[in-house]
Amino acid sequence: MSKNDRIFVAGNRGMVGAAIVRKLREHGYKDIVTPSHADLDLVQQSDVRNFFSEQRIDQVYLAAAKVGGIHANNTYPADFIYQNLMIETNVIHEAWRAGVKHLLFLGSSCIYPKMAAQPMREDSLLTGVLEPTNEPYAIAKITGIKLCESYNRQYGTDYRSVMPTNLYGPGDNYHPENSHVIPGLIRRFHEAKQGSLAQVEVWGTGAPKREFLYVEDAAEACLHVMGLSAEVYARNTEPMLSHINIGTGEDVTIRELAVTIADVVGYGGKIAFDPTKPDGTPRKLMDVGRLGSLGWRAKTGLRDGLALAYADFLANTAKR
Ligand code: GDP
Numbered sequence: 416m417s418k419n420d421r422i423f424v425a426g427n428r429g430m431v432g433a434a435i436v437r438k439l440r441e442h443g444y445k446d447i448v449t450p451s452h453a454d455l456d457l458v459q460q461s462d463v464r465n466f467f468s469e470q471r472i473d474q475v476y477l478a479a480a481k482v483g484g485i486h487a488n489n490t491y492p493a494d495f496i497y498q499n500l501m502i503e504t505n506v507i508h509e510a511w512r513a514g515v516k517h518l519l520f521l522g523s524s525c526i527y528p529k530m531a532a533q534p535m536r537e538d539s540l541l542t543g544v545l546e547p548t549n550e551p552y553a554i555a556k557i558t559g560i561k562l563c564e565s566y567n568r569q570y571g572t573d574y575r576s577v578m579p580t581n582l583y584g585p586g587d588n589y590h591p592e593n594s595h596v597i598p599g600l601i602r603r604f605h606e607a608k609q610g611s612l613a614q615v616e617v618w619g620t621g622a623p624k625r626e627f628l629y630v631e632d633a634a635e636a637c638l639h640v641m642g643l644s645a646e647v648y649a650r651n652t653e654p655m656l657s658h659i660n661i662g663t664g665e666d667v668t669i670r671e672l673a674v675t676i677a678d679v680v681g682y683g684g685k686i687a688f689d690p691t692k693p694d695g696t697p698r699k700l701m702d703v704g705r706l707g708s709l710g711w712r713a714k715t716g717l718r719d720g721l722a723l724a725y726a727d728f729l730a731n732t733a734k735r
Contacts, residue, residue, distance in 0.1 A: 426479030
């Protein structure tokens with residue numbers, strides 16, 4: 416990879432895309448193309464085609480996606496499957512048409528079957544039934560992997576895929592209902608502290624386990640995978656099993672997470688679980704052996720990452 420490469424980060428205003436842009440700059444890449452959503456609508460094929468024919472792109476990070484937590488996935492399933500399929504198909508196909516050799520597609524740990532053996536290895540993909548609350552999103556993300564593999568097999572491209580676990584950190588979406596659990600709880604505990612509320616409600620039973628990765632670490636892992644030589648990537652993957660998990664290899668219960676967030680925020684009241692809200696999949700811990708053997712591991716512990724995320728919330732969201 417040359418530091419002079421022209422790099423398109425699709426989804427550069429989102430939490431992960433923005434972190435990838437920061438990491439690329441830190442690593443000395445200067446020619447980074449970051450159109451806004453208003454400049455380039457990735458759902459529109461003709462817009463994406465025009466973009467690639469006008470720009471001379473060498474590398475693509477495909478971090479654009481319609482994302483959300485368990486409630487949003489359950490409420491807007493059509494938006495999740497349609498927008499994600501369109502974004503992936505348009506970007507991957509048009510990148511190939513324009514002669515882009517290197518692309519990194521970002522998926523999600525929800526691609527794996529609901530009852531996959533834990534920790535979940537890359538080869539558990541397509542071995543069982545998916546978790547229904549996010550099946551449409553998962554199907555779109557599985558399609559993204561298969562698009563990359565199919566273009567590689569037919570056209571000799573070097574399109575790679577990474578599957579990050581649940582991410583959090585600066586630039587997260589703190590919407591009260593549509594967010595993921597960490598930003599949702601940061602907001603709720605913060606507001607409860609401000610309002611001196613006696614208790615905070617946490618969805619579900621508190622029993623599900625989740626693995627969380629700080630977004631700066633995830634971005635670092637993406638650059639690491641993109642930077643592997645084609646030979647090393649090929650040796651550690653298979654043409655039709657080409658994705659690499661990104662995670663910490665450790666998980667916590669939602670109850671443990673809630674207690675830690677309350678502590679980081681400084682909320683001393685009661686935590687009440689609402690079992691009428693969905694738990695989602697019982698556990699989704701990543702097996703990160705493939706990435707570990709390729710020389711990468713996460714740096715930021717959960718508590719430290721939560722403190723950084725809360726500082727970002729206070730600086731950028733709470734004030735507004
Ligand atoms: P998931 O990993 O796809 O299930 O995504 P989420 O981050 O939305 O949810 C993770 C777990 O946290 C689920 O078991 C939720 O029921 C639970 N949870 C508890 N409180 C909240 C909350 O306020 N927001 C969200 N999104 N999830 C919550």
